[in-house]
Amino acid sequence: MTTMTNTQGLSNGAGGVAALNSVERGAANNSTNVLEVKNLSVEFTTRHGTLKALNEVSFSIAAGEVVGVVGESGAGKSLTGAAIIGLLEPPGRISGGEIMLAGRRIDQLPDDQMRKIRGREIGAIFQDPLTSLNPLYTVGHQLTETIVTHLPLTWSQGRNRAIELLEATGIPAARERIDHYPHQFSGGMRQRVVIALALAAEPKLIVADEPTTALDVSIQAQIIELLKKLCREQGAAVMLITHDMGVIAETADRVVVMYAGRIAEVGKVRDVIHAPRHPYTVGLMGSIPSIHQHVERLVQIDGTMPRLNAIPQGCAFNPRCSKVMDRCKLERPELQTRGVSQVACWLHTEVGHNES
């Protein structure tokens, strides 16, 4: 940005200003990435050696953008979320790469500074709304506490703000219900409270880890609609972690497909769903039953995700891949831009095309 010349347009000028002020909250421009993850690796040190759970994961999320992260259990999607929020459980640790939030590196911050960022700049929504609320405090107390911790408001101002938030998340009779305890709410209502809590300080980034998995389908639709609306209004960037491709298709702008701790494919939701490149994504899409067409057999990917201590050499997907080549068993494909999306597969490299 410092080498910017006059030939660059006005919009770039604005971006430059934003980059200069990026440490200060609120100045971020839409064109900058709120979250940038570069070559993030996470390791677990165990008695039987070091397990690499995340391996050089890179992606970014712009302001106002919803990025979905999909993959099966054990692919590392929740771990990526936990690393970004700074809540990796030991012995898990970040062993390489960097995480930038609005231009500021946050992966090496000490705990007390990270605690200020969490809630203020990063909001988190977890799968189980019952375990993310304290059962011993009223909902109002928890919301108000979060608000006065992060914003310059008094307790009674914070309480009014909490009521507004509960109303915004669609909780009826918010003024009375604010003094209720979490157990007095139903599952869907609790998840609304958790969303209110995550949005309380208008964070720049929201990490939502399986926010609707514990909910019934009719409630799930309500919650997704709500999350979309509120994030659009606040212009927050959203990282939506889920195993449900349907939720991604309806909610996200871009999608990151993960397999065995690495990114297999990244692209716009429409491209990845309708024209998946990576054989894993192709299999994943085919294995989802649809109500619009009837097939006698679903596409199945044989086998299971490898264990962390036995990730195959080369491409981790090679033992399950229907299009496996010799090269896949020896060399690991890197994520490369191919047309509209990025894919890590030898089928889609220049050399791969020439060979086939």
Place this chain on the structure above:
Amino acid sequence: MKADRVDGALSSEAVQALPEPLIEVKNAARWFDVSSPWLERILARKPRSVLRAVDGVSFSIRKGETLALVGESGCGKSTIARMLVGLYPLTHGSITFDGQPLSNMQGRKGLALRKRLQMIFQDPYASLNPRWRVGRIIAEPMLAHTQLSAAERDERVGALLTQVGLHPSDQSRYPHQFSGGQRQRISIARALAVNPEFLVCDEPTSALDVSVQAQVLNIMKDLQRRLGLTYLFISHNLAVVHHVADRVGVMYLGRIVEIADRDALFETPQHPYTRLLLAAIPDLTGQGKSRTPVAGEVPNPLNPPSGCTFHPRCPHAREQCKAEAPVMQNFKGIQVACHGVVQGWEMG
């Protein structure tokens, strides 16, 4: 718009159908007494409270057919599954299996009947004994129901494991050595050990990843074709139901609100609840579409709404719905319990 009333349960449709029904459920109910302890009730003058988990449900399943029951949590799907395999006695109503009442199932006399129906549970981590080897787990039903020798049992266990896509040598391993999908295959092998005719599958794939779910669903379909099995398939996932079922029943608060052939139900859903459920499915093709989610939540089953229990959430509810509970009626080849549908209200 003429609709004839179904007496008791047996619809005229079931009589016309060629294959005879294997299972007939007539007006079955299961209530649970969830009252506080006696002394507390006396002191606080609280009345008894009864939870009507399943309240007057009727359906039949023909031989070789898959009937799926869908609904949200707490609608009574799993209770029906347990009633069908005799794990819960009925509060009233009746269930017959191949002409014999299920109440005959208790004791030694019922052994032959019990052998013919088996169950697959939702959680493959909780339904296999972690201290038993797989071979013993699968052979256990044979010990109870057959006179096979140990060698014959071993051979059969090997054959069953092959049938579900595992290796015969897997029988000397423990459940923890298998992944979720493989465990669910072990559950299927165990259920098949005594050659049952009817399998009750209670959410068999909801604990599994989508690619593993595809493997298990494919195996279940293959086995049905090969062995002529009849399934009751319980799920909350409408897309899975669409894939496996021949007929589908939609449940709401302990009652069935609509039963129809799969294609009829998915293409021309009648009951407002069915329509709202279908509209709520997040779908791969529905990118960027704005959905109108079902408003409200499932009411407390201890204190269900009057009349049609769906009326507080129903966009078409009228006075009649609040006062009068609709009865299951035949309507254009399906069965539905809704005043609006059978009276032809404008429901857009």
